[in-house]
Amino acid sequence: MRALKWTLAAASALSIFATSSAFAATELAWWHAMTGANNETVERLAKEFNESQSEYKVVPVFKGTYAETLNAGIAAFRSRQAPAILQVFDAGSGVMLGAEGAVVPVADVLKKGGYEFDKDQYLPGIVAYYSKPDGTMLSFPFNSSSPVLYYNKDAFAKAGIDTAKPPATWPEVFEAAKKIKASGAANCGFTSTWLTWIQTENFSAWNNVPYGTNENGLAGLEVELKIDAPLFVEHFQSIADLAKDGTFRYGGRTSEAKQLFMSGECAILTESSGGLGDIVKSGVNYGVGQLPYYEGHGPQNTIPGGASLWVFAGKSDAEYKGVAEFFHFLSKTETQAQLHQVSGYLPVTLAAYEETKKSGFYEKNPGRETPIKQMMGKAPTENSKGVRLVNLPQVRDILNEEFEAMLAGQKDAKTALSEGVAKANAAITAAIGN
Amino acid sequence: MQSVVFPNKVLPYLLLAPQIVLTVVFFFWPASQALYQSVLREDPFGLKSGFVGLANFRAILANPDYLHSLQVTVVFSLATALLSMALALLLATSADRVVRGRNVYRTLLIWPYAVAPAVAGMLWLFMFNPAMGTFAYILRRNGFVWDPLLNGNQAMWLVIVAAAWKQISYNFLFFVAGLQAIPKSLIEAASIDGARGTKRFWTIVFPLLAPTTFFLLVVNTVYAFFDTFGIIHAVTGGGPAKATETLVYKVYNDGFVNLDLGSSAAQSVILMIIVVALTAFQFRFVEKRVHYS
Numbered sequence: 001m002r003a004l005k006w007t008l009a010a011a012s013a014l015s016i017f018a019t020s021s022a023f024a025a026t027e028l029a030w031w032h033a034m035t036g037a038n039n040e041t042v043e044r045l046a047k048e049f050n051e052s053q054s055e056y057k058v059v060p061v062f063k064g065t066y067a068e069t070l071n072a073g074i075a076a077f078r079s080r081q082a083p084a085i086l087q088v089f090d091a092g093s094g095v096m097l098g099a100e101g102a103v104v105p106v107a108d109v110l111k112k113g114g115y116e117f118d119k120d121q122y123l124p125g126i127v128a129y130y131s132k133p134d135g136t137m138l139s140f141p142f143n144s145s146s147p148v149l150y151y152n153k154d155a156f157a158k159a160g161i162d163t164a165k166p167p168a169t170w171p172e173v174f175e176a177a178k179k180i181k182a183s184g185a186a187n188c189g190f191t192s193t194w195l196t197w198i199q200t201e202n203f204s205a206w207n208n209v210p211y212g213t214n215e216n217g218l219a220g221l222e223v224e225l226k227i228d229a230p231l232f233v234e235h236f237q238s239i240a241d242l243a244k245d246g247t248f249r250y251g252g253r254t255s256e257a258k259q260l261f262m263s264g265e266c267a268i269l270t271e272s273s274g275g276l277g278d279i280v281k282s283g284v285n286y287g288v289g290q291l292p293y294y295e296g297h298g299p300q301n302t303i304p305g306g307a308s309l310w311v312f313a314g315k316s317d318a319e320y321k322g323v324a325e326f327f328h329f330l331s332k333t334e335t336q337a338q339l340h341q342v343s344g345y346l347p348v349t350l351a352a353y354e355e356t357k358k359s360g361f362y363e364k365n366p367g368r369e370t371p372i373k374q375m376m377g378k379a380p381t382e383n384s385k386g387v388r389l390v391n392l393p394q395v396r397d398i399l400n401e402e403f404e405a406m407l408a409g410q411k412d413a414k415t416a417l418s419e420g421v422a423k424a425n426a427a428i429t430a431a432i433g434n
Numbered sequence: 435m436q437s438v439v440f441p442n443k444v445l446p447y448l449l450l451a452p453q454i455v456l457t458v459v460f461f462f463w464p465a466s467q468a469l470y471q472s473v474l475r476e477d478p479f480g481l482k483s484g485f486v487g488l489a490n491f492r493a494i495l496a497n498p499d500y501l502h503s504l505q506v507t508v509v510f511s512l513a514t515a516l517l518s519m520a521l522a523l524l525l526a527t528s529a530d531r532v533v534r535g536r537n538v539y540r541t542l543l544i545w546p547y548a549v550a551p552a553v554a555g556m557l558w559l560f561m562f563n564p565a566m567g568t569f570a571y572i573l574r575r576n577g578f579v580w581d582p583l584l585n586g587n588q589a590m591w592l593v594i595v596a597a598a599w600k601q602i603s604y605n606f607l608f609f610v611a612g613l614q615a616i617p618k619s620l621i622e623a624a625s626i627d628g629a630r631g632t633k634r635f636w637t638i639v640f641p642l643l644a645p646t647t648f649f650l651l652v653v654n655t656v657y658a659f660f661d662t663f664g665i666i667h668a669v670t671g672g673g674p675a676k677a678t679e680t681l682v683y684k685v686y687n688d689g690f691v692n693l694d695l696g697s698s699a700a701q702s703v704i705l706m707i708i709v710v711a712l713t714a715f716q717f718r719f720v721e722k723r724v725h726y727s
Contacts, residue, residue, distance in 0.1 A: 071690045078480045095693065099479045243584075250584055251565065253673070259565045394692040404674035408584040430694070433475070 025050075025057040026318045028326065029083035032060055033069040033307070037277030038143070041343050049329045056322035058085075065254060066307065067393050070095065073310075077102060082312040084319050085326070087142060089307045090197070091392040093130065094217065096310055097138060098390050104311045104320070106140045106327065112317065113324020121331075121349050125375045129304045129386045133219070139308035140327050143345040145274035146302040146371035147198040149173070149289040155267035156287075158185035166289025167268070173292050174238055177268055181247040186267040188249040190242065191257040193271045195403050196396040197305055198291075199235070200227050205384035206374075207231060207297035217388040221432050225395075225424050228417040231294060236406065236413035243407045250407050253400045273371035274306055276344025288367030290374060302374045303386045306345060346372055391431035395424045465706060471699030478693035490700035499676065500684070500701070507659065507680040510594060514662070515654035518598035519647065522605030527635065529606075530613045540610065547603035551661060555668030558596035582670065586677025589670045593678050596669060597662045604657075605650050612646035613639070652716045656709070681705055 034042045039062065046058040063069040066089035073086040074095075088096050096103055107117035119127050119137055126144050131137045153163045159180045167173040177189025192198055204211040209231055212223040242248035249266055251257025261269035262282035270291065271279075279286055293299045311323055329335060336352030339345060341361055347353045353372060356362070362369040389395055402420035405411055411419075440446050472490055476483035494500050529539050546554070561569045564581050573580040582589040616639060624634045663682050666672060672679035672687055679687065685705065689698025 067691055071693070074478050074693070075690070095478060098477065099481065101481060102479045250581075252583060253671075256565065263565065265565070391692065394694075397687075397691065401673065401675040404584055408586065408674065410675070427692075 025055060026322050028056055028058045028085060028319060028322045030058050030060045030085040030087070030309075031063045031069055031073055031083045032087040033063060033066045033089065034087075034143075035062075037281055038274065038343055041277070041339065045330070045335070045339070048335075049326055052329065053325065056325055058322075058326055066092070070393070073312075077312055080314070082314070084311065084315060084323055086310045086312065087307045088139065088310050090129075090305045091396055093139070093308070094388045094390050094392050097132065097388070102313055103138060104313050104315075105136050105138050106309075106311070107137060109140075109311050109320055110324045110327060112320040113322075113328065115324055115328050121351060123346065123348060123350060123353070123372075123376065125301070125380065126304050126346070126348055128380070130308050139310045140330070141304070141306075141348040142309045142330065143274055143306040143339075143343070144304045144308075144348055145272040145306040145345050146304065146375050147194075147202050147270055147291050148273050148367075148370050148374070149291060150261060150269045150271055150275075150279060151287050151289065152186065152261070152264065152267040153285045153287050155180055155185040155264070159183040159267075163287065166287055167292060168290060169295055170235060170238070170292045171295075173268060174242060177242060177247050180267045181245070186264065187246070188260065188266040189247045190268040191249045191251055191260045191266040192269065193251065193255040193257045193275070194305075195253070196399050197272075198270050199239075200232070200399065201387045202291065202302050202305070203232070203235065205301060205303045205380075205386075206291055206293050206299055208300040208381055208383050209297060210383050211387050212389075215382045215385060218385050219382075221390060223389055223428055225421045225428075227399075228414070228421045231297065232417055233414045235294070236403075236417060240406050240409075240413050244409065248407075250404070253397075272305055273344045273346065276368075277342065288370055290370055299374070299377070300384045301376070301378045301380055302371070303380075303384060304346070304375060341368075344368070344371075346375070389428060389431075391427060394427055394431065398423045398427060468699045468702045468706070471695055472703045473696075474699075475696045478695070486696065490696045491704075494697060494700055494704070502676060503679050503681055503684045506590075506676075506678065507682075510590065510597075510662075510678070510680055511655050511658035513594045514597045514601070514658040515651055517594060518601040519605050519650055519654060521598070522602045522650075523609050523643075523647075525602065526606050526609035526613055527639070529610060540606075543606050544603045546600055549600060551597075551600065551664030552668050554596055554600045555593075555665035558592060558599070558665075559669045562592055582674075584674050586674055589674055589678050593662070593666050593669050596665050597658060600665070601654060601657055605654065608646050608650055609643065612643045616642050648719075649716075652712065656712055659712075660705075660709070681708075 030042075030046065032039075032042055042060050046060045050057050061083070063072045069086070070088050070092040073082065073088070076082045110117045117137070122141065123144075126141045127137055130139050130141055149166055151166050156163045156176075159176075160183065161176055161179060167176045173190060180186050180189040201211060204216070204227065209229060210216065210226045212225045212227075214220040214223050217223040239248050243250065249257070249260055251260050255271065255275060257266070257269065258271055258275050258278060260266040261271070262279060262284055264284065276288075290299065291302060309327070311320070315323075331349055333349065333351045333355050336347045336349050337355045337359075340347040340352060340356055347356060357369075399420045402411075402416040402423075406413055406416035473485060473487060474483045475486045475490075525543055529536060529543065532539055549557070559567070561567050562580070562582065564570045564574075564583055570580050579585075580588065582592050620638055620642075621634060624638050629637065659680070660682055662680070663686065666678055666680060666683050667686070670678040672683045681701065682705065685698050685701045688694050688701065
């Protein structure tokens with residue numbers, strides 16, 4: 001009931017917002033979930049676009065976490081107050097994809113502005129991730145990322161580990177973490193943000209094992225999870241064992257663990273490449289390595305994370321034209337190259353990638369090409385094209401709860417994973433029935 | 435009671451109108467929407483929906499997670515109510531004894547009531563967050579394993595303390611008023627009979643405060659049930675592993691995170707029934723027993 005009251009209050013606040021738009025330029029609200037260094041990038045991009053022309057004005061509005069932003073967008077759509085542009089995170093793509101008629105595919109939007117959308121200019125892995133099974137690309141890939149390994153070089157040196165060679169496999173990571181903890185180089189050896197995205201979704205792609213049936217949901221809606229397979233059990237049991245004496249520390253369900261790395265508390269972190277901006281700002285003496293894998297399974301390729309920009313149906317032609325202009329601006333090579341170099345997100349166009357390569361950026365900043373190589377290194381298999389569920393945010397929550405119970409020592413990895421899979425499968429069946 | 439007759443037929447309604455409009459817009463309309471939603475199944479965007487009768491209610495009541503959440507709510511509400519009332523009573527009796535600066539103490543003690551729940555939550559989170567909290571650091575340095583991110587009991591304590599802290603002011607006000615209403619002659623008589631402070635409190639003051647205490651118990655339970663969403667959302671988000679997921683939080687989570695609006699609406703209807711029951715209980719039993727003097 002309270003929640004409903006809030007929706008109402010939010011809706012009325014929104015209508016005030018929407019009707020007060022400036023008379024000269026068409027205002028385009030851009031709801032996003034970027035914080036810290038990435039929020040500054042969003043503000044700067046909007047400012048640059050607004051200064052480059054006078055017809056349209058992009059207004060970025062921070063709406064909370066990724067999940068909160070998606071929910072705010074959906075609530076706004078239901079009350080016919082949707083923003084022009086909504087940033088939706090990777091896990092929300094399946095939710096948006098299910099909303100036939102509620103969204104306008106990105107190619108159609110660009111066409112309304114007189115632009116042609118050429119899929120071939122974009123990184124293939126990203127195009128596949130944001131397209132319908134028939135190949136129609138639905139959203140504009142704004143910030144695409146791939147999980148990498150960050151490590152604290154000072155702590156590595158203190159523990160007597162080679163600072164030029166980050167651990168490549170998971171057993172090596174666990175060994176290094178133990179050494180760091182035992183030598184007192186840091187209070188905690190290893191932590192990870194987004195356990196679901198990194199340790200299940202990308203873990204399965206990178207090690208070429210199935211996450212679920214039906215090509216992880218890319219080939220059809222009905223999916224049964226497969227993450228209770230032995231490799232997952234082995235991996236999570238190792239983490240649970242390390243958690244017992246604090247060699248592994250849990251930070252939270254999303255990117256909270258980044259704090260543990262930036263404060264020097266933990267020496268190894270697996271995190272999105274998009275977390276780079278904040279890590280640079282924190283002043284930690286960091287290095288970047290590939291996402292670790294298991295010998296005999298990986299490395300295959302990682303799947304894109306981050307978020308894309310969706311456009312709702314039912315807007316005016318002027319708004320679509322403005323959005324098209326803005327997307328055109330965003331896809332310009334110099335915008336993309338700069339976005340990539342400042343934030344650690346991937347360049348979404350091949351041209352921006354080539355441009356960055358040519359500029360000698362990767363020689364000066366080793367490790368920055370890692371997330372791109374990870375994603376583009378090999379042609380994807382049916383295990384590594386992506387993960388798409390109609391209710392992936394919900395499934396992530398279910399799994400997070402199990403991981404929390406496991407890390408608290410309430411159950412072992414095998415029980416946690418099989419219970420998580422059973423609950424998630426039931427939730428998927430229920431969500432498809434909705 | 436004498437019935438009152440207003441000479442003007444329109445004016446009373448006009449005066450009442452703003453309140454009625456607010457109630458209709460912010461209570462009756464959403465409540466009716468919740469009732470309507472609770473018998474539907476709908477996709478998140480509201481593009482297609484279908485009538486399912488009471489299926490949502492059946493699903494909820496058969497769901498072990500819902501029963502777990504009910505249990506969490508009862509534990510959380512009782513602990514919050516008792517903790518905040520006990521502390522408020524302690525502070526009220528102490529403030530009653532203070533001779534100098536009594537008003538300053540009272541004013542300061544009322545302040546936390548003005549803090550919004552979400553802000554109160556953030557405040558406690560900053561102090562006890564395992565990654566950056568000052569107190570978390572002190573606890574850990576003294577060998578106490580403090581990790582509310584994984585330890586459900588610790589997370590529960592954290593939200594209880596934060597919720598109780600915010601409510602102390604309210605309880606304090608009522609207890610202070612209750613204490614002032616106790617005739618000084620009774621206490622003086624007891625003193626002459628040789629009853630010491632503690633004895634006087636338990637045999638005279640506390641029983642006379644009973645109506646206030648009973649009233650506060652109901653109010654605090656309602657508060658813990660419904661007004662602590664902001665605190666839980668800011669501090670634990672219902673975690674770890676659902677350890678702090680109260681009924682209200684579950685309504686939000688199922689509706690706005692899991693996008694299952696039918697189930698969420700059905701849960702809010704059940705909550706509505708609980709509020710109605712609590713309010714009826716309060717009117718029937720509590721109002722009668724409060725002695726206004």
